[in-house]
Amino acid sequence: MNATTNDTERADLLEVLANQRHFLRFTTRDLTDEEAGRRTTASELCLGGLIKHVTSVERSWVAFILNGPSAMPDFTAMTEADQAEYAAAFRMQPGETLAGVLAEYDEVARRTDELVAALPDLNAAHPLPKAPWFDGDAHWSARRVLMHIAGETAQHAGHADIIRESLDGAKSMG
Secondary structure (H helix, E strand, O other), X not given: OOHHHHHHHHHHXXXXXXXXXXXXXXXXXXXXXXXXXXXXXXXXXXXXXXXXXXXXXXXXXHHHHXXXXXXXXXXXXXXXXXXXXXXXXXXXXXXXXXXXXXHHHHHHHHHHHHHXXXXXXXXXXXXXXXXXXXXXXXXXXXXXXXXXXXXXXXHHHHHHHHHHHHHHOOOXXX
């Protein structure tokens, strides 16, 4: 792959990430902290919690790109305390603000974007961490991880749109 193709691929990855992040963030426009933490569906999810979750996921996967599976938890060996901590990442906690959650998301996104620009090889791969949803011997390249982050962000932006529409009728599109 030549430098121009590589630069174009990186630009494309950054653009997709930026677009999906925008749609997720957009669902929180003009909300109070209380509204960002409110559940509006049968799900446990709230808008602030979704932003927290996507922030955590992106941070973890970037650590995986840099350090391999040791940077991620072993999901097959999670204790009840680990599971409770994981579940709490989907909710706004006392003292958390939407502005603080969004600022953390922006910081993680900035670091990811810097990594995409600086990573020497998008083909560099690591074995996936232990989790019941991964094939035991699969490897993901940095490229594949970045596509996963974009996909996860898009999926949760859709969830966020439903939650926001249930909250006050506002929509991201349409």
